[in-house]
Amino acid sequence: MTYTLTRADDDMAAATDRYPLGERRQVEDPVKQQLERNVFTGKLDEVLNSVVNWGRKNSLWPYNFGLSCCYVEMTTAFTSPHDIARFGSEVIRASPRQADFMVIAGTCFIKMAPVIQQLYDQMLEPKWVISMGSCANSGGMYDIYSVVQGVDKFLPVDVYVPGCPPRPEAFLQGLQLLQDSIQEERRPLSWVVGDQGVYRAKMPSQREKHRDRRIQVTELRSPSRL
């Protein structure tokens, strides 16, 4: 599995640097590299990573942040019929400092972008971003002067959820995909142990994964029947 290594160097950012800050490059699994050096500590590292990641992915606290229509569907996912608590993410935080991930649920406006960046910066590591809905993914149907054409123009996005707006189920699936990716992540186990980069696994594309099954469909249900 290939990983994207991000080294945080926010303190050293120059005024002309563009968001998202930090250097990114493709690398191999760092745990596997260590494995070659020493079998025992390598295995220990792998187990520790796995345990920590298991803990992290099952208690993701979302930041209560909404921009537009998608937020209504996101809230719907929080309420009883969809019940996000099944995935350990029901603890909505009103402060970015207490939250683990941020869902960009809605259109990212040029007027709002600096505010979103500020809120993202206030979140503590480890932190993740889900881009929910077409507007946040790419601008969607709003190719218009006031809208940023995709929140990834300045934020590092982990999962994209398509839809306008996506159904609550789609959001929950996005959350599960984020959990899968967190399970594979490599982060420093402590601020003194190991190298301090964040290694994000390159997860398989859902489109490619489901393509074969999707193209099997030959007949669509007629809308004239329920």
Next chain:
Amino acid sequence: MSVASPTRGEAQNRSTRDPVLEALGKHLGAQVMIEQTTLTGMPVVWLPRERLLEALAFLKGLPEGFTMLFDLSAIDERLRSQRVDLPPADFTVFYHLVSLDRNRDLMLKVAIDEGDLSLPSCVSVFRNANWYEREVWDMFGIDFAGHPRLVRILMPPTWTGHPLRKDYPARATEFDPYTLTVAGQDTEQKALQFDPEAWGMQRERAGSEFMFLNLGPNHPSAHGAFRIVLQLDGEEIVDCVPDIGYHHRGAEKMAERQSWHSFIPYTDRVDYTGGVMNNLPYVLAVEKLAGIEVPDRVKVIRVMMAEMFRITSHLLFLGTYLQDLGAMTPVFFTFSDRQRAYKVIEGITGFRMHPAWYRIGGVAQDLPEGWQALVQEFLDWMPKRLREYQRAMMENAIVRERTRDIAAFSTAEALEWGVTGPNLRATGCNFDLRKQRPYSGYDQFDFEVPLGTRGDVFDRGQLRIEEMRQSVRIIQQCVDNMPPGDYKADHPLTTPPPRERMLQHIETLITHFLQVSWGPVLKPNESCQMVEATKGINSYYLTSDGNTTSYRTRIRTPSFPHLQQIPALMRRGFVPDLIAHLGSIDFVMADVDR
């Protein structure tokens, strides 16, 4: 058809018939007025700039006067080709006035020249003109002399250009791709910083310093990207300044680029909890322009789905309103009801929040087999839930104590600020467009208009529960009396045209192809349609220049004036009362900023 304007002789004949125009003509001198014939359903009168304030004050002061400034915006006329008999103008500013007592409207228009883009501000006559004039300045760059603080309202303070001008590009992809640098972030953050002096605010009083609290643009009680800066003395709000524009999606500019037909999905997203309710004023206005009369079945289907969305929107309101007051549980109940409503909506339209299901001259498809049982199931479910909400929430002593007489305003104050919909009716004013100006066949339904008495936070919440009951009643009548017939009008401009007629011969195929790809061409004229939307009166004022797209689409949304009223209401109030008030307004930011 010479639709754009009549000759002056005709206009003067008309004004002698109309008592209001006759009185205005007598006051100003009939020779300064030019009347324009439109399909807006109200008199449209052009006035010279110098006489504007005089005319506005006169109309407001009439017995049973035009006390509400319903809308104010502008049109960039420079590229308009079909302007027969209209006064020469580079830009036009229009003032849409409503008299509730007379139940009629009037529109005043003022032509201005590109070289002298200036008008007197009418804030002294209508207080709610403040934000509208700022919006016109922001979008068109028209100056209003005497405005208390003419600064940008929708675009960021660092913006250059005026987006609704015809020479301003619409697409983001016509500009350089957006980037945010560290320095840029710093500049933008500094620009967002609140400067009390700029708003004429003191920093201290009698030796004690005020606290300036920035609530938003992201705050759990602000219902989206809304910011309000509070000047606080302890817990007391001395003054506050709402800051909007964090949700401006350029819907009006978008309408100038999408075809008449392909703009429908954008209307869904204006009041994003209102779904197809938003399609209604738009398609009705387009149908007026096209001269389409829809079959009864279409009217009833439209009413049924619009009322379904009124219920889902009010349920969302009820849950969040009580949550803002501190009650955690209601939102879980109302959202599970919403889920049941969505089952119906999805079964019929195929989508949850934004079905974009209405079409010019009809709806997207006929009702599916077995729809009655589906709707009936929901109708049987709702009344007992509403009773439960009534008992558990509105009769709850804590809720009552918390909301009674909080942020109360009178009918007169409401009209002064352009407040409409449930918030207006909570003050006891009986003005519901479904009764007063029935559209889409609402006059055929039996329902009541619930009214409040005190116009406070409690009444605004209570009223919406009653409104849901009435909506349930209306939907029941739709189920019981759904007329047979076609789901589309038999008219050449109905879009998309009936598919059965497409493959008759090459001629029908070409017509079909053109209408689907380029869209229908509407004759040059203007039309306007208001509806009683979920949050208040929503109207679309369309100007066609005889093209496949709209020349100008003005979307008047109810939430914009509702937010403008906040400072007048909250001065000398407390912070928790502000939160209660925000919850009771029922706004979404897309409905404010469009």
